[in-house]
Amino acid sequence: MTAPRRRADAAENRERIIEAARAVVAGADEVRLNEIAKRAGVGQGTLYRHFPTREHLLAEVYRQDVDELVTAAPKLLAEHDPLTALTRWLARVADYAQVKRGVLAAVEAGVRRDLSAHSQGPIGDALATLLDAGKADGTVRQDVDARDVILLLGYLTRLEDGEWDGRARHLLTVILEGVRSRG
């Protein structure tokens, strides 16, 4: 009936795995799970014990970034009109996607998982908040939902390296124009 002393190093392993994953993700975009395990100094099985799928691991790596995006939505709404808030939020998503190349893929994977659980997930909810405000406002089309916008944002994962400056922001304005109510 001793306290679960072993839990300590299990938690430490978990931390080390996330740390190693972060390093690998930040470096070359080849994310090999066995390499992460090796870097973390744990067996492959340990990695799988903590993170049953690749997506679970990536979700954890980008958890902080996703949280920031989620909490930013209501803040932006408090300070700006809905369309401006949406515009800035999307710009922030694009910035994350550019600087942390894997974040959008992780977000999309998470959204996918949430969808199959019949939930929008935190990112979907944040986006829905922005869109709903715009709908109430009359500035956003009534027939557009969070999933629509997430699907369109997927272009960010397919941009070639040299295209960011020319297209990332630009396509955001095209999407916003499409989402807007007709003037």
Next chain:
Amino acid sequence: MTAPRRRADAAENRERIIEAARAVVAGADEVRLNEIAKRAGVGQGTLYRHFPTREHLLAEVYRQDVDELVTAAPKLLAEHDPLTALTRWLARVADYAQVKRGVLAAVEAGVRRDLSAHSQGPIGDALATLLDAGKADGTVRQDVDARDVILLLGYLTRLEDGEWDGRARHLLTVILEGVRSRG
């Protein structure tokens, strides 16, 4: 100095590979190259001799479909105003993407290859023709190009099975609204 008699069965192998690939692509969406070779009754090396990359093979499988899309563009332009022509062409792309699940992935892979060869490729050219007509017409934004639209169309590859009816066409109208000149 005899005629290259061997060429005959080489060409036949090539056909059989394409045929087998078509069958596999139409069936389960797991496209395993070794399985295609096996189905075609050829060695794996033979497959690689004819198609150096997976993309080359897929491009060949969908060549006919791509050709149809390419030739449809000028026809639609001859019969309709530019915006209507663009709308119908995009609808056709979406239909292909739904019925032949792999076609858009193949198209995107082809476009990617063409891009690195500093060319737009046939699909890009067809789309550019439609967009240019709209720009001349004043119905399409001057700052949108074929690559922009192809990037946005990528959502078609990420739709879940049940989402086609609800979102495929709908998102097309959102994109068109974004591409349009402001009224």
Next chain:
DNA sequence: ACCTGAACACCGTTCAAGT
């Protein structure tokens, strides 16, 4: 309970040997 890492499974790719 948790960890390890050898071993398995899988699939793309190559290449020595054949015709």
Next chain:
DNA sequence: ACCTGAACACCGTTCAAGT
């Protein structure tokens, strides 16, 4: 010239053995 298919490389995943 072209073809074959065993073999290699690679990476995700499992599981028997250890602590």
